[in-house]
Amino acid sequence: MDILLSHGSVLVLIAAAVGFFMAWGIGANDVANAMGTSVGSKALTIKQAIIIAMVFEFAGAYLAGGEVTSTIRKGIIDASYFVDTPELLVFGMISALFAAATWLLIASILGWPVSTTHSIVGAIIGFAAFGVSPDTVAWGKVLGIVGSWIVTPLISGVIAFLIFNSAQKLIFDTDHPLKQAKRYVPFYMMLAGFVLALVTIKKGLKHVGLDIGATEGYIYAIAVSVIVALIGKFFIGRLKFDEKASKNDHYANVEKVFAVLMVVTACCMAFAHGSNDVANAIGPLAAVVGIVDNGGEIVKKTPLAWWILPLGGFGIVAGLAIFGHRVIATIGKGITHLTPSRGFAAELAAACTVVIASGTGLPISTTQTLVGAVLGVGMARGIAAINMGVVRNIVVSWVITLPVGAGLSIFFFTIMKAVFA
């Protein structure tokens, strides 16, 4: 207890530093999920992608990141066990951050795809269950989280399948695909805008100080979606088409229209990613700050400190700015054969799923939803070839991440206890 009083500010500083480091890792690593496809299909240049990613990741983190943060902060662990030993919770959360960030770094160096969400959840379970006692973990809640990792890829797969099929029916399988594309693509933009706006309004604006009622929320969301669609329509109108294109090349023109849509879905994806994944970095930090600020008391309802969300947002943006372009460059070359018309369905579905799930407060894995969505488009015969071997490896790396995260966090937790106690 007195540790918290004497070293409180030091601990908060440490937690903030590691949290920032973790956010930075998330920005550097996962940016590709959001932007890779657009750069790969030449819808955006790398520079544009970075700028868009920065704006939307930050907006997502700041406006819609609160919900998941509270789950990471309070949901996984039953705080009542720590009433007498709040310092253990503080050490644990810092260790969890350390562990997850370290594992992210190692995986990045080795080029393994890991899920930031998995690593932080694994780390928190690790220190609580093995470092303290298995009873401290809210296993019901954890089961829910793990269940969501299975359910969300399925959901995004189904959504992607439906979106791609609808695009086929409305656009590709018609006499004039280009005319149809010009007509219907704005509606897909509307859908994207609507989902994002709705979640932001419903979940995000509370802590910014705006409280909007349900009906009003829907009205605003619809307004935003219409504005998005109009902007999209304007850009589609400005496109120059090769009018003389023969029957064989008309799909090239259709792709141009979809490229505009791709930019919108990339924004969605960045926003969704920011809102969901920022919590992985700042959830534990928020827990530490909450305990220290209350002088060691674990209070059920502490508001998120005002500086925490922006810190996470800036962390992600910093990671993007420094490493993002390198990551995107490698990706962009890799998936040039993914055309906008196929990529948009996967991205839109993944973004919707993440955003909806963030709204429920479940920390889901962005990578997982995207892989699920890609498989969904594949099922709808929208992708030329999916490498199932790689998909298997990704799944394996997810599974491995949990015990590794847990192990590392136990290790750091033991060290911290030794140092401070």
Add this chain to the structure above:
Amino acid sequence: MARNSILGVFAKSPIKPLEKHIRMVTKCCNQLIPFFAACAEQDWTTAAKVRKKLSKLEQDADVLKRKLRLELPGGLFMPVDRADLLELLTQQDKIANKAKDIAGRVLGRKLEIPEAIQEQFSAYLQRCIDAAEKAADAINELDDLLETGFRGREVELVENMINQLDEIENDTDTMQVELRHDLMLIENTINPIDAMFLYQIIEWVGDLADLAERVGARLEILLARN
């Protein structure tokens, strides 16, 4: 730097190389026209040069074929059946092999097409090559087919092409019957062994169209399963 997980999920599309392959095959067949023109002139050095070019194209097609086979590991999840795709590739490759055989055989024996049937033979050869070209056009639609998910209008378009291919093949059959008949009328005037080989060459040229039709058939199977 981290290689993103999503990147590896997208395997290289097999469709583009398949199209490239059939283009190469038709290019190879097209060499038969200058080849037989040189033979008619009895210009064997030029004929040898053209055969070399043809054989080089056939080898390139082989290299591409091998590469494609290696690029299609079993773990790929594709909108088309992998076995169908490889079968299609094998059929495509047979066309080039046949063209190479024809050129090799004719040059090896310095076989001349008799004056009386030369014009008829040229038309026949051209028609057989047309079949290969038509097959290439149909294969060329594959990426658009993928775009539409093997549905609706695009499929009809390809079905039409395959029907046209069948018609061309029918044409070549009729031409072949006539050509063989006309050769029979003059076969006593030429060396019997040459005559035997001429019959064989006529048959082989006809095989070009048959094989092209088979490519169409494989493509149809590929579409039918979807």
